Amino acid sequence: MARNGTQKSIDRAQEIHLTAAQIFFTKGYASTSLNDVANALAITKAGLYYYVEGKQDLLFQIMNLGLDSVKNEVLLPAQEITDAEARLKFTILNHARLAAGGNHAVVILSDEISALNFKQREKILQRRRIYFEFVRDTLVELEKQGKLHEIDITAATFTLLGMILWLARWFHSSGKLSVEKVCEDVCRMALRGLLREPQKI
Amino acid sequence: MARNGTQKSIDRAQEIHLTAAQIFFTKGYASTSLNDVANALAITKAGLYYYVEGKQDLLFQIMNLGLDSVKNEVLLPAQEITDAEARLKFTILNHARLAAGGNHAVVILSDEISALNFKQREKILQRRRIYFEFVRDTLVELEKQGKLHEIDITAATFTLLGMILWLARWFHSSGKLSVEKVCEDVCRMALRGLLREPQKI
16 A cells, blocks of 8 residues: 555656656756646645655756656666677667657756756766766777777767757657667667777677 | 948847857847847947847847858858768768857757747748758668668767757756867767768767
8 A cells, every 4th residue: 555655656747757858858848847747747846845845856857857767678688788899789779779769858958958847957077977987988898909990989979969969859750750760870880989899780 | 342331231130149159059049138239339229220120130130140150151052062972971070060160059949949930940940851851861761871880870970960960958068178179079870870881080
Protein backbone atom coordinates (compact mmCIF):
# COMPACT_ATOMS: atom_id res chain seq x y z
CA MET A 1 0.00 0.00 0.00
CA ALA A 2 2.75 2.42 0.99
CA ARG A 3 4.71 1.16 -1.98
CA ASN A 4 1.82 1.91 -4.32
CA GLY A 5 1.46 5.29 -2.74
CA THR A 6 5.13 6.05 -3.38
CA GLN A 7 4.91 4.84 -6.98
CA LYS A 8 1.84 6.99 -7.53
CA SER A 9 3.72 9.97 -6.13
CA ILE A 10 6.68 9.34 -8.46
CA ASP A 11 4.35 9.02 -11.47
CA ARG A 12 2.62 12.24 -10.47
CA ALA A 13 5.95 14.03 -10.10
CA GLN A 14 7.00 12.83 -13.54
CA GLU A 15 3.70 13.96 -15.06
CA ILE A 16 4.28 17.38 -13.51
CA HIS A 17 7.82 17.58 -14.90
CA LEU A 18 6.83 16.58 -18.43
CA THR A 19 3.79 18.85 -18.54
CA ALA A 20 5.75 21.78 -17.13
CA ALA A 21 8.59 21.17 -19.60
CA GLN A 22 6.10 21.34 -22.46
CA ILE A 23 4.57 24.62 -21.22
CA PHE A 24 7.96 26.22 -20.47
CA PHE A 25 9.05 25.22 -23.97
CA THR A 26 5.92 26.53 -25.73
CA LYS A 27 5.37 29.76 -23.78
CA GLY A 28 8.98 30.36 -22.81
CA TYR A 29 10.25 29.81 -19.26
CA ALA A 30 10.21 33.50 -18.27
CA SER A 31 6.65 34.05 -19.54
CA THR A 32 5.20 31.01 -17.74
CA SER A 33 3.77 31.19 -14.23
CA LEU A 34 3.25 28.34 -11.77
CA ASN A 35 -0.46 29.06 -12.23
CA ASP A 36 -0.15 28.14 -15.92
CA VAL A 37 1.49 24.85 -14.91
CA ALA A 38 -1.16 24.12 -12.25
CA ASN A 39 -3.96 24.90 -14.73
CA ALA A 40 -2.53 22.54 -17.35
CA LEU A 41 -2.37 19.78 -14.72
CA ALA A 42 -5.87 20.63 -13.46
CA ILE A 43 -4.58 20.95 -9.89
CA THR A 44 -4.41 23.89 -7.52
CA LYS A 45 -1.24 25.91 -7.08
CA ALA A 46 -1.17 24.62 -3.47
CA GLY A 47 -1.33 21.08 -4.82
CA LEU A 48 1.61 21.85 -7.08
CA TYR A 49 3.64 23.15 -4.11
CA TYR A 50 3.44 19.66 -2.64
CA TYR A 51 5.83 18.57 -5.40
CA VAL A 52 7.90 21.67 -6.15
CA GLU A 53 9.27 24.57 -4.12
CA GLY A 54 8.71 27.08 -6.93
CA LYS A 55 9.22 27.75 -10.62
CA GLN A 56 13.01 27.78 -10.43
CA ASP A 57 13.03 24.51 -8.49
CA LEU A 58 10.71 23.01 -11.12
CA LEU A 59 13.12 24.00 -13.91
CA PHE A 60 16.02 22.54 -11.89
CA GLN A 61 14.11 19.27 -11.43
CA ILE A 62 13.33 19.08 -15.17
CA MET A 63 16.98 19.62 -16.06
CA ASN A 64 17.99 16.88 -13.63
CA LEU A 65 15.38 14.60 -15.18
CA GLY A 66 17.02 15.08 -18.59
CA LEU A 67 20.47 14.44 -17.12
CA ASP A 68 19.18 11.33 -15.30
CA SER A 69 18.09 9.88 -18.65
CA VAL A 70 21.49 10.56 -20.20
CA LYS A 71 23.21 9.02 -17.18
CA ASN A 72 21.07 5.88 -17.02
CA GLU A 73 20.53 5.22 -20.71
CA VAL A 74 23.84 6.41 -22.14
CA LEU A 75 26.67 7.08 -19.69
CA LEU A 76 26.40 4.11 -17.28
CA PRO A 77 25.93 1.36 -19.93
CA ALA A 78 28.55 2.99 -22.20
CA GLN A 79 31.12 2.92 -19.38
CA GLU A 80 30.88 -0.87 -19.44
CA ILE A 81 32.11 -1.03 -23.06
CA THR A 82 35.88 -1.60 -23.29
CA ASP A 83 36.43 -0.93 -27.00
CA ALA A 84 36.55 2.82 -27.57
CA GLU A 85 34.99 2.75 -31.05
CA ALA A 86 32.09 0.54 -29.92
CA ARG A 87 31.67 2.80 -26.88
CA LEU A 88 31.52 5.92 -29.05
CA LYS A 89 28.99 4.33 -31.38
CA PHE A 90 26.80 3.21 -28.46
CA THR A 91 27.01 6.68 -26.92
CA ILE A 92 26.00 8.51 -30.10
CA LEU A 93 23.16 6.13 -30.99
CA ASN A 94 21.62 6.07 -27.53
CA HIS A 95 22.01 9.77 -26.84
CA ALA A 96 20.49 10.46 -30.27
CA ARG A 97 17.54 8.20 -29.41
CA LEU A 98 16.91 10.31 -26.30
CA ALA A 99 17.18 13.59 -28.21
CA ALA A 100 15.05 12.47 -31.16
CA GLY A 101 12.62 10.11 -29.51
CA GLY A 102 12.39 11.43 -25.98
CA ASN A 103 10.85 14.60 -24.71
CA HIS A 104 12.08 17.43 -26.96
CA ALA A 105 11.01 20.08 -24.46
CA VAL A 106 13.23 18.56 -21.74
CA VAL A 107 16.24 18.56 -24.07
CA ILE A 108 15.73 22.13 -25.29
CA LEU A 109 15.02 23.50 -21.80
CA SER A 110 18.62 22.71 -20.89
CA ASP A 111 19.34 26.06 -22.59
CA GLU A 112 17.59 27.88 -19.73
CA ILE A 113 20.48 27.32 -17.36
CA SER A 114 20.89 31.06 -16.67
CA ALA A 115 17.46 31.05 -14.97
CA LEU A 116 18.80 28.80 -12.17
CA ASN A 117 20.39 30.07 -8.98
CA PHE A 118 24.14 29.73 -8.47
CA LYS A 119 24.05 26.45 -6.53
CA GLN A 120 21.60 24.79 -8.93
CA ARG A 121 23.58 26.00 -11.94
CA GLU A 122 26.82 24.62 -10.53
CA LYS A 123 25.20 21.22 -9.98
CA ILE A 124 23.84 21.07 -13.54
CA LEU A 125 27.15 22.24 -15.03
CA GLN A 126 29.01 19.64 -12.96
CA ARG A 127 26.73 16.85 -14.22
CA ARG A 128 27.17 18.04 -17.81
CA ARG A 129 30.94 18.23 -17.39
CA ILE A 130 31.06 14.60 -16.29
CA TYR A 131 29.29 13.52 -19.47
CA PHE A 132 31.32 15.86 -21.69
CA GLU A 133 34.58 14.54 -20.23
CA PHE A 134 33.43 10.97 -20.73
CA VAL A 135 32.80 11.60 -24.45
CA ARG A 136 36.03 13.60 -24.74
CA ASP A 137 38.05 10.82 -23.06
CA THR A 138 36.68 8.30 -25.56
CA LEU A 139 37.86 10.52 -28.43
CA VAL A 140 41.29 10.91 -26.77
CA GLU A 141 41.52 7.11 -26.57
CA LEU A 142 40.65 6.79 -30.26
CA GLU A 143 43.23 9.44 -31.10
CA LYS A 144 45.92 7.47 -29.22
CA GLN A 145 44.92 4.38 -31.19
CA GLY A 146 45.48 6.35 -34.41
CA LYS A 147 41.84 5.95 -35.35
CA LEU A 148 40.81 9.60 -35.24
CA HIS A 149 41.16 12.12 -38.08
CA GLU A 150 43.30 15.12 -37.20
CA ILE A 151 40.94 17.41 -35.32
CA ASP A 152 40.94 19.47 -32.13
CA ILE A 153 39.42 17.08 -29.60
CA THR A 154 37.42 19.72 -27.75
CA ALA A 155 35.94 21.04 -31.00
CA ALA A 156 35.14 17.47 -32.02
CA THR A 157 33.38 16.73 -28.70
CA PHE A 158 31.24 19.89 -28.76
CA THR A 159 30.34 19.45 -32.43
CA LEU A 160 29.41 15.80 -31.90
CA LEU A 161 27.15 16.70 -28.97
CA GLY A 162 25.67 19.52 -31.04
CA MET A 163 24.76 17.13 -33.86
CA ILE A 164 22.96 14.95 -31.32
CA LEU A 165 21.21 17.67 -29.29
CA TRP A 166 20.12 19.47 -32.47
CA LEU A 167 17.84 16.49 -33.21
CA ALA A 168 15.44 17.72 -30.51
CA ARG A 169 15.03 20.98 -32.45
CA TRP A 170 14.20 19.69 -35.90
CA PHE A 171 13.15 16.05 -35.77
CA HIS A 172 9.47 15.15 -35.42
CA SER A 173 8.69 11.46 -35.19
CA SER A 174 5.41 12.06 -37.04
CA GLY A 175 7.33 12.60 -40.31
CA LYS A 176 8.36 9.93 -42.81
CA LEU A 177 11.73 9.36 -41.13
CA SER A 178 11.71 6.94 -38.17
CA VAL A 179 13.58 7.68 -34.92
CA GLU A 180 15.77 4.64 -35.55
CA LYS A 181 16.71 5.65 -39.11
CA VAL A 182 17.50 9.25 -38.19
CA CYS A 183 19.66 8.16 -35.24
CA GLU A 184 21.58 5.75 -37.46
CA ASP A 185 22.07 8.46 -40.10
CA VAL A 186 23.38 10.97 -37.57
CA CYS A 187 25.59 8.30 -35.98
CA ARG A 188 27.09 7.28 -39.34
CA MET A 189 27.67 10.92 -40.33
CA ALA A 190 29.43 11.59 -37.00
CA LEU A 191 31.58 8.44 -37.05
CA ARG A 192 32.64 9.05 -40.66
CA GLY A 193 33.44 12.64 -39.79
CA LEU A 194 35.64 11.60 -36.86
CA LEU A 195 37.17 8.19 -37.63
CA ARG A 196 39.68 7.27 -40.32
CA GLU A 197 38.15 3.85 -41.00
CA PRO A 198 34.85 3.47 -39.16
CA GLN A 199 33.58 -0.08 -38.84
CA LYS A 200 30.30 -0.84 -40.55
CA ILE A 201 27.45 0.82 -38.66
CA MET B 1 26.12 65.93 -45.31
CA ALA B 2 22.82 64.09 -45.78
CA ARG B 3 24.84 61.03 -46.70
CA ASN B 4 26.83 61.26 -43.49
CA GLY B 5 23.61 61.69 -41.58
CA THR B 6 22.20 58.51 -43.10
CA GLN B 7 25.39 56.56 -42.43
CA LYS B 8 25.36 57.75 -38.82
CA SER B 9 21.77 56.61 -38.50
CA ILE B 10 22.62 53.15 -39.90
CA ASP B 11 25.58 52.84 -37.52
CA ARG B 12 23.37 53.86 -34.61
CA ALA B 13 20.71 51.34 -35.63
CA GLN B 14 23.34 48.61 -35.79
CA GLU B 15 24.71 49.57 -32.39
CA ILE B 16 21.18 49.31 -31.00
CA HIS B 17 20.67 45.88 -32.58
CA LEU B 18 23.93 44.45 -31.30
CA THR B 19 23.54 45.88 -27.81
CA ALA B 20 19.93 44.69 -27.60
CA ALA B 21 20.90 41.23 -28.86
CA GLN B 22 23.49 40.99 -26.09
CA ILE B 23 20.99 42.01 -23.37
CA PHE B 24 18.22 39.74 -24.71
CA PHE B 25 20.74 36.91 -24.75
CA THR B 26 22.07 37.54 -21.23
CA LYS B 27 18.80 38.37 -19.43
CA GLY B 28 16.50 36.36 -21.69
CA TYR B 29 14.17 38.02 -24.20
CA ALA B 30 11.03 37.73 -22.06
CA SER B 31 12.73 39.18 -18.97
CA THR B 32 14.19 42.20 -20.76
CA SER B 33 12.34 45.51 -21.08
CA LEU B 34 12.91 48.28 -23.61
CA ASN B 35 14.04 50.34 -20.61
CA ASP B 36 16.90 47.88 -20.04
CA VAL B 37 17.94 48.31 -23.67
CA ALA B 38 17.68 52.12 -23.50
CA ASN B 39 19.72 52.17 -20.27
CA ALA B 40 22.48 50.04 -21.78
CA LEU B 41 22.66 52.43 -24.75
CA ALA B 42 22.52 55.48 -22.44
CA ILE B 43 19.59 56.89 -24.39
CA THR B 44 15.98 57.59 -23.40
CA LYS B 45 13.19 55.18 -24.21
CA ALA B 46 11.77 57.89 -26.48
CA GLY B 47 15.10 58.05 -28.28
CA LEU B 48 14.99 54.29 -28.74
CA TYR B 49 11.49 54.55 -30.27
CA TYR B 50 13.02 56.61 -33.05
CA TYR B 51 14.66 53.39 -34.26
CA VAL B 52 12.27 50.64 -33.19
CA GLU B 53 8.51 50.30 -32.85
CA GLY B 54 8.77 48.12 -29.75
CA LYS B 55 10.46 45.11 -28.21
CA GLN B 56 8.98 42.61 -30.66
CA ASP B 57 9.99 44.77 -33.61
CA LEU B 58 13.51 45.00 -32.17
CA LEU B 59 13.75 41.19 -31.96
CA PHE B 60 12.45 40.94 -35.53
CA GLN B 61 15.08 43.44 -36.72
CA ILE B 62 17.84 41.52 -34.93
CA MET B 63 16.76 38.24 -36.55
CA ASN B 64 16.74 39.92 -39.96
CA LEU B 65 20.21 41.28 -39.26
CA GLY B 66 21.47 37.71 -38.69
CA LEU B 67 19.76 36.50 -41.85
CA ASP B 68 21.18 39.44 -43.83
CA SER B 69 24.70 38.34 -42.84
CA VAL B 70 24.01 34.76 -43.94
CA LYS B 71 22.55 36.01 -47.21
CA ASN B 72 25.36 38.44 -48.04
CA GLU B 73 28.35 36.51 -46.72
CA VAL B 74 27.27 32.94 -47.49
CA LEU B 75 24.28 32.48 -49.78
CA LEU B 76 24.88 35.06 -52.51
CA PRO B 77 28.60 34.34 -53.07
CA ALA B 78 28.01 30.56 -52.76
CA GLN B 79 25.36 30.70 -55.50
CA GLU B 80 28.08 31.85 -57.89
CA ILE B 81 30.04 28.61 -57.40
CA THR B 82 29.26 26.02 -60.07
CA ASP B 83 30.95 22.95 -58.58
CA ALA B 84 28.69 21.48 -55.88
CA GLU B 85 31.50 20.22 -53.63
CA ALA B 86 33.33 23.57 -53.74
CA ARG B 87 29.98 25.32 -53.08
CA LEU B 88 29.27 23.12 -50.06
CA LYS B 89 32.74 23.72 -48.64
CA PHE B 90 32.44 27.49 -49.13
CA THR B 91 28.99 27.46 -47.50
CA ILE B 92 30.11 25.52 -44.42
CA LEU B 93 33.32 27.52 -43.90
CA ASN B 94 31.70 30.92 -44.28
CA HIS B 95 28.59 30.15 -42.27
CA ALA B 96 30.82 28.68 -39.55
CA ARG B 97 32.87 31.90 -39.54
CA LEU B 98 29.68 33.88 -38.90
CA ALA B 99 28.54 31.52 -36.12
CA ALA B 100 31.94 31.30 -34.43
CA GLY B 101 33.38 34.71 -35.11
CA GLY B 102 30.32 36.90 -35.43
CA ASN B 103 27.86 37.98 -32.78
CA HIS B 104 26.91 34.86 -30.78
CA ALA B 105 23.88 36.59 -29.28
CA VAL B 106 22.40 37.29 -32.73
CA VAL B 107 22.83 33.64 -33.75
CA ILE B 108 21.33 32.22 -30.56
CA LEU B 109 18.43 34.71 -30.50
CA SER B 110 17.11 33.04 -33.66
CA ASP B 111 15.63 30.49 -31.22
CA GLU B 112 13.19 33.16 -29.95
CA ILE B 113 11.03 32.92 -33.06
CA SER B 114 7.90 32.09 -31.05
CA ALA B 115 8.04 35.60 -29.54
CA LEU B 116 7.33 37.17 -32.96
CA ASN B 117 3.86 37.89 -34.32
CA PHE B 118 2.44 35.73 -37.12
CA LYS B 119 3.50 37.97 -40.01
CA GLN B 120 7.04 38.49 -38.68
CA ARG B 121 7.41 34.77 -37.97
CA GLU B 122 6.32 33.85 -41.50
CA LYS B 123 8.88 36.26 -42.97
CA ILE B 124 11.72 34.84 -40.88
CA LEU B 125 10.70 31.24 -41.61
CA GLN B 126 10.52 32.04 -45.33
CA ARG B 127 14.04 33.51 -45.29
CA ARG B 128 15.33 30.48 -43.39
CA ARG B 129 13.61 28.10 -45.82
CA ILE B 130 15.36 29.74 -48.77
CA TYR B 131 18.75 29.10 -47.17
CA PHE B 132 17.84 25.59 -46.01
CA GLU B 133 16.66 24.67 -49.53
CA PHE B 134 19.84 26.07 -51.01
CA VAL B 135 22.00 23.83 -48.78
CA ARG B 136 19.66 20.88 -49.37
CA ASP B 137 19.80 21.35 -53.18
CA THR B 138 23.59 21.29 -53.04
CA LEU B 139 23.46 17.95 -51.19
CA VAL B 140 20.93 16.60 -53.74
CA GLU B 141 23.32 17.58 -56.52
CA LEU B 142 26.20 15.79 -54.79
CA GLU B 143 24.00 12.73 -54.33
CA LYS B 144 23.20 12.67 -58.06
CA GLN B 145 26.94 12.86 -58.76
CA GLY B 146 27.41 9.77 -56.56
CA LYS B 147 29.59 11.76 -54.17
CA LEU B 148 27.35 11.56 -51.09
CA HIS B 149 27.30 8.77 -48.54
CA GLU B 150 23.91 7.07 -48.21
CA ILE B 151 21.98 9.35 -45.86
CA ASP B 152 18.55 10.96 -45.69
CA ILE B 153 19.13 14.36 -47.32
CA THR B 154 16.84 16.27 -44.97
CA ALA B 155 18.52 14.75 -41.90
CA ALA B 156 21.92 15.56 -43.43
CA THR B 157 20.94 19.20 -44.07
CA PHE B 158 19.56 19.79 -40.57
CA THR B 159 22.52 18.05 -38.92
CA LEU B 160 25.02 20.02 -40.97
CA LEU B 161 23.34 23.32 -40.05
CA GLY B 162 23.23 22.18 -36.42
CA MET B 163 27.00 21.55 -36.38
CA ILE B 164 27.53 25.09 -37.68
CA LEU B 165 24.99 26.93 -35.51
CA TRP B 166 26.15 25.06 -32.39
CA LEU B 167 29.47 26.93 -32.67
CA ALA B 168 27.76 30.06 -31.35
CA ARG B 169 26.89 28.16 -28.15
CA TRP B 170 30.27 26.77 -27.21
CA PHE B 171 33.05 28.54 -29.06
CA HIS B 172 34.76 31.54 -27.47
CA SER B 173 37.42 33.21 -29.56
CA SER B 174 39.35 34.05 -26.41
CA GLY B 175 40.38 30.40 -26.01
CA LYS B 176 43.44 28.70 -27.48
CA LEU B 177 41.58 27.67 -30.64
CA SER B 178 41.36 30.33 -33.39
CA VAL B 179 38.14 31.04 -35.29
CA GLU B 180 39.84 29.92 -38.50
CA LYS B 181 41.07 26.60 -37.05
CA VAL B 182 37.73 25.71 -35.46
CA CYS B 183 35.85 26.51 -38.69
CA GLU B 184 38.23 24.34 -40.68
CA ASP B 185 37.86 21.49 -38.18
CA VAL B 186 34.06 21.64 -38.26
CA CYS B 187 34.12 21.89 -42.07
CA ARG B 188 36.41 18.87 -42.41
CA MET B 189 34.33 16.83 -39.96
CA ALA B 190 31.14 17.68 -41.88
CA LEU B 191 32.58 17.01 -45.36
CA ARG B 192 34.06 13.68 -44.24
CA GLY B 193 30.75 12.76 -42.66
CA LEU B 194 28.85 13.49 -45.86
CA LEU B 195 31.13 12.83 -48.84
CA ARG B 196 32.59 9.53 -50.02
CA GLU B 197 35.89 11.04 -51.13
CA PRO B 198 36.16 14.64 -49.97
CA GLN B 199 38.86 16.68 -51.70
CA LYS B 200 41.63 17.98 -49.50
CA ILE B 201 40.31 20.76 -47.28
